[in-house]
Amino acid sequence: MQQNHHEETIPGSMWTLAVGVLVTVISLWVGKNLSWTMPEQASLQAPLVDNLFDILITIGTALFLLTDGAIIYALIKFRHRPGDETDAAPIKGNLPLEIFWTAIPAIIVIFLGIYSTDVFREMGGLEPPGHHMGGSHSEMAQVMTAPDPDNESSKYGVGAAPDKQNVPADLQVKVTGLQFAWLFNYPEAGIMSGELHVPVGKEVKLELVATDVLHAFWVPQFRIKQDVMPGKPSQMRFVATKTGVFPIVCAELCGSYHGGMRSKIYVHTQEEYDAWLEENAIAAKNQDAVETVAVNTQDLSDEEFLAPYSSDLGIDRDTLSEIKSLASAITETAYQ
């Protein structure tokens, strides 16, 4: 690996310097220009994740350029020349070099580990287990499949940011995942909905539980995801930073229709949110809870969504309402 370097020390080191500068510049540029690969940032966690990604890709690009560059250089420079029947010089190793290329990655990953832990804490990933959020679930009954969701809920998932850990969330929503829909229950307002509505800039805490199989709650614009499990409630806390409509994606295989298990999160201004709340609270008052579920979860967007697949999947209106009323029954047991 060294012979050339010994023969032409000065040009060699100049080349090394030039390669080093070039690799650094390209890697930094790549790291700074990744936003096109990601959806827009719409939560407090999103920029944290993206910054980490930038750093990972910057380091990764440098390693890629150096390693793959060295391979391609070696392929050209050290190719076998026709007629040459001898073997290469028998260099069996180089201890300082081997120590170097063990130590450098080790230092990089230790740095990454520390940085990553820090980002994770900022995101609320390390919120202490068993921490109780104050609030409105005193009346909540026990979920059939989970003896004590209240205690369990903050064990798993994304919790509050470090500076918010003693502050109760501004809004709590109980989320139920079931094949193949999401149900959102606003206990304080008595609203049940098939879509999630939250105010911008407020601390929102979702309490997630599944009734049948595993699902995963993912909002790509928020950069956070948490499995939704039967018998093991989990949580997700976030602050939406942008108004708009974003997809809610189920990310855990949950059956044949898994790809269709999508919903929407509406991030409103406070006024819009209050209006939505009022409108739906009145509707909820006029009917008993079960009917509300049936009405709200059969709203158009789901239907629209199903329409193209109805024939393939055999999911028609009847099946859908069957699913929905089943859902309402389950949810009733869970959250009455």
Added chain:
Amino acid sequence: MTQTKPSQITVAGSVENTHANNGHSHPEKWEWYHYFWYNTDHKVIGIQYIVTAFMFYLIGGLMAMAIRIELFTPDVDFLSPEVYNAFMTNHGTIMIFYWIVPSAIGGFGNFLVPLMVGAKDMAYPNLNAIAFWLNPLAGAFLIGSFFFGGSQTGWTAYPPLSIITANTAQSLWILSIVCVGTSSILGSLNFVITTWKLKVPTMKWTQLPLFCWAILATSLLALVSTPVLAAGLILLLFDINFGTGFFRPEMGGDVVVYQHLFWFYSHPAVYLMILPIFGIMSEVVPVHSRKPIFGYMAIVYSSMAICAVGLIVWVHHMFTSGTPGWMRMFFTITTLLVAVPTGVKIFSWVGTMWGGKIRYTCAMLFAVGLLLMFVVGGIGGVTLGNAPFDLHVHDSYYVVGHFHYVLFGGSVFGIYAGIYHWFPKMTGKMLDERLGRAHFLLTFIGTNLTFFPMHILGLQGMPRRVALYDPQFAELNQLVTYGSMILGLSLFPFLVNVIWSWVAGEDAPDNPWEALTLEWQTTSPPAIENFDEDPIVTHGPYDYGIVKLNRTPAEVSE
């Protein structure tokens, strides 16, 4: 290259001292039909493994094609969602348990390890044959499961979905995995004992070829981890069929415990699929670079380090599951650490090429292709190992792109490199290098076109294991489908090459690549008991440039 014979391999040649016909009765050489029945010769078993595995590779590949056709459009229009999930599940199952693991460990391991250590056969030839024949049995279970709808819950088979979906098919699937798992345990035992006990006494441990070290490390890992998978799957089988509730939440069971049992095996399974490939790399790269392996001991130690650390990283598959925050961070750090020994290996191979006289043989092309892409897969792996980033991309197409870079760009390229390298030894025939280059080019382009855009899809929000998806992802998915068609096409030059060469190819010399390891010091294909005499090892396996090869018949001394 009419006759290449390193003079340093001394094969004592006295006629009186022959070991042949010491009580065994077997034919002079194996005929083609011997390969279709129970046979205890490690070379026959090795080829049986590779050919059987390759058949499954074709089946799994066809499933992948069907999946990609379905995903050409956002709607469900080619397969029903149940069939899609069955294909998705069994594509993964077959590629892992029926193609990469059996071909890399069972195939190359069986064929090469006894030859490389100078033994006549594996330590327990009958056990070896039984281990192989468990595979067709397992395959029958798997194919049988399709008569009951096929298992549809992913190769991970997470409960409760796996408890409530296509019960008969899921049970057959479990039986088939338990069969291949048993096969793997029996095979691993054999490899450990063979390397330990049957290595010729003149071979020092520091002269053991790195492929054997890799198989040894792989076997130890399989012995520790496979029983845990079997335990998890059998509990699942009971939950499905016998009314137990280990993983049934409504009976007080815990869905996350299954995931721990599953990944305790299945993360190491990633190393079962890549360590033997690393072993192949360590053989192919020095031979075709005409230079000793760079950092022999570092490669040995890094295999062992990967095994040790690899046993404590499994929760990185569960960063969004029912795992507390501290656990997610702990496993982030252990996962990042695996990058260090893996990097050592990559750098060692680059170091081997550096200053070499690299021959652009097909084996070398695939080895270099592997190196180029494994770097991408490794970097993707490091990003995924970070829990905060994984919260975004977990279970997305980013993951699918990443592990295909590792398993296709890595493992499958390594298997191809191994086939091009050892085909002359296995069959006594040379492969056609031009068809091989066409095969390489198509495969390399196809791989990158198929699997790179998947990373972007995942970042943008496309979940994995879906039959239908948001129309915003349609364009990239079409690109991926085109790439997969190139991959499908790439098989034709390979199949033509292998079949044509095997039947009517040019006869291979004993040592076409002028290699120094023991398998090249016997005939192509090797005689039934490998060596006339126990070979005497007088130099290291990679002493290129130190041991002078005699290149013309006239120079052969003695």
